[in-house]
Amino acid sequence: MTKTNSTTLLNIFRRVNSERDLVPLMELLTREIKELLRADLVSVFLLDHERCELSSIVSQDNQQIRFDARLGIAGAAALNGETFNVPRAYEHPLFYREVDSQTGYHTRTVLAVPIKNMREEVIGVCEAINKQDGPFTSEDCEILEAFAAHAANSIETAQFVQMLKSQRRKSRAVDAKSIGASYLQNIVGMSAKIQAIVRLIDQIRDSSVDVLIEGESGTGKELVAKALHYNSPRADYPFVALNCAAVPDNLVETELFGIEKGVATGVDRRPGRFEAASEGTLFLDEIGDLSLTAQAKILRVLQERSVERVGGRTPISLNLRIIAATNKDLEAAMRQNTFREDLYYRLKVIHIRMPSLREIPEDLPLLANHFLARYCREMNTEVKHFAPAAMACMGRYHWPGNERQLENEVKRLAASVRGSSITEDHLDMQIRAPRSDATAPPQPLPPVNSLPDAIAELERRMIEAALRKSGGNKQKAAQTLGMSRQGLLKKAKRFGILAH
Numbered sequence: 001m002t003k004t005n006s007t008t009l010l011n012i013f014r015r016v017n018s019e020r021d022l023v024p025l026m027e028l029l030t031r032e033i034k035e036l037l038r039a040d041l042v043s044v045f046l047l048d049h050e051r052c053e054l055s056s057i058v059s060q061d062n063q064q065i066r067f068d069a070r071l072g073i074a075g076a077a078a079l080n081g082e083t084f085n086v087p088r089a090y091e092h093p094l095f096y097r098e099v100d101s102q103t104g105y106h107t108r109t110v111l112a113v114p115i116k117n118m119r120e121e122v123i124g125v126c127e128a129i130n131k132q133d134g135p136f137t138s139e140d141c142e143i144l145e146a147f148a149a150h151a152a153n154s155i156e157t158a159q160f161v162q163m164l165k166s167q168r169r170k171s172r173a174v175d176a177k178s179i180g181a182s183y184l185q186n187i188v189g190m191s192a193k194i195q196a197i198v199r200l201i202d203q204i205r206d207s208s209v210d211v212l213i214e215g216e217s218g219t220g221k222e223l224v225a226k227a228l229h230y231n232s233p234r235a236d237y238p239f240v241a242l243n244c245a246a247v248p249d250n251l252v253e254t255e256l257f258g259i260e261k262g263v264a265t266g267v268d269r270r271p272g273r274f275e276a277a278s279e280g281t282l283f284l285d286e287i288g289d290l291s292l293t294a295q296a297k298i299l300r301v302l303q304e305r306s307v308e309r310v311g312g313r314t315p316i317s318l319n320l321r322i323i324a325a326t327n328k329d330l331e332a333a334m335r336q337n338t339f340r341e342d343l344y345y346r347l348k349v350i351h352i353r354m355p356s357l358r359e360i361p362e363d364l365p366l367l368a369n370h371f372l373a374r375y376c377r378e379m380n381t382e383v384k385h386f387a388p389a390a391m392a393c394m395g396r397y398h399w400p401g402n403e404r405q406l407e408n409e410v411k412r413l414a415a416s417v418r419g420s421s422i423t424e425d426h427l428d429m430q431i432r433a434p435r436s437d438a439t440a441p442p443q444p445l446p447p448v449n450s451l452p453d454a455i456a457e458l459e460r461r462m463i464e465a466a467l468r469k470s471g472g473n474k475q476k477a478a479q480t481l482g483m484s485r486q487g488l489l490k491k492a493k494r495f496g497i498l499a500h
Helices: 003-014 022-037 072-080 098-103 138-169 176-185 192-203 221-230 249-257 292-304 330-335 341-347 361-378 388-396 402-416 451-469 474-481 485-495
Strands: 039-048 053-059 066-068 084-086 110-116 122-131 211-214 239-243 281-285 321-326 350-353
Touching: 022 039, 022 122, 022 138, 039 072, 039 138, 053 072, 066 072, 072 084, 072 110, 072 122, 098 192, 110 138, 122 138, 176 221, 192 221, 192 350, 211 221, 211 341, 221 239, 221 281, 221 321, 249 292, 292 341, 330 341, 361 388, 361 402, 451 474, 451 485, 474 485
Parallel strands: 211 321, 211 350, 239 281, 281 321
Antiparallel strands: 039 053, 039 122, 053 066, 084 110, 110 122
16 A cells, blocks of 8 residues: 555544544545545445345445345455455356446446454445446555444444434334345355345345245245245235145145035134135145145136135135245156146246255355354354364265254254364264265166156155164154155155054
8 A cells, every 4th residue: 555545544534533423424434435546436335134234324326225235246245254356347246236227327346345343243345336447456455444444443333322322213013024134134145046046036026926936855945935925015914834745635625725614514614725825925835745636726726816615605816926835846747747737837937946055065154154143142052163174074964954954953053062162073973974875886676667666666765764764753764855754754655664
């Protein structure tokens, strides 16, 4: 940094004490830094950890901006705690164009620096856009980093004062918006696949189109469904969930459509899940496990947007959103004639595929630390951290139960580990042990007459092996196989497996 720039920065910092209010202070600093860097725009964003959002204190175009902290270059600087100097914004994979569409700016170059307090915690981001005479230089990085370091204390002090002033106005009532933000912030990950899902939820938040979510068990399909609902115009109305795999075929119609009084002895009138979700969202989980007969009945309701209770004769109009989820490959199921093609395309207006944890290994440390912080806080235990060897060990494991399995393991660690450091020895033996099934030679299948017979035989063997390995624990066996417990029980019953 040149002597002239150092002197200019010192003069700016001396003026900080003359301003006690946050907004005038930031206006002064961003104006001076803008001139020093010769940038078109300098903005300061605060990081809201609870909502996982960045919001502008002040920007040179006087526009207030709020966006998800997992989106964009400023968000990457905040979550990674690193400086990003991007000479060609539109070519960078993290650049979030939605902000440009909101502000009308065309971003060419970006310099984003995290603002850290004395505890090295990121509390915000300072971002400079479009240097007037080319890309930002290393000296520009030094200037902005020095500014960010000096601004942190002033920002925290002003935030504390504002918090005291606003405490009387705060309400503890949880509204739909805050619920939506909480579900959205729990979709943790900086990988391209997770960012694409967060971006899609944000893009369709003003609509109520039907959505189909596919992905292995434990990948967070219901979490995404709730994020879609609570960030939509239907957020003030019910979110009703039904696990289709847990409903016997002979009760599907009653459960979904309801029943009239007197249909059978002792039966009272009861609305079904479709009616219960009126004006809101009906979440049909594990829809791939429905029989073809049940699928046909649901298709008719979706086409007509009306339902008749069992024993009733009057159609009841429906106004609701359908979000369906499955851990099955429905396109393969259609080829095998076990899932209706017309229902598939009726549900698949918007399609979301949840990646398995194996597909996004870069997100595992973020997820593990997210779960650990949550459960240490909820259990009121000592704050813990993962030792590098433990994190490396978790990174090598294949996580057949995906994020749900990881969350349960971290919850166990938060409850059971004494001390602040979680080592490799604390991890479950299954996670520490190398995979033995990778090198085991496959057993030959017995002669069969058709491909469906071969598939059925393979499924039967895998279920038997999983039950033996889990000691008969159906939940663990289902997680190992990447399916729901009810789905496992249905298949075990079909194959005549006695699952003790």
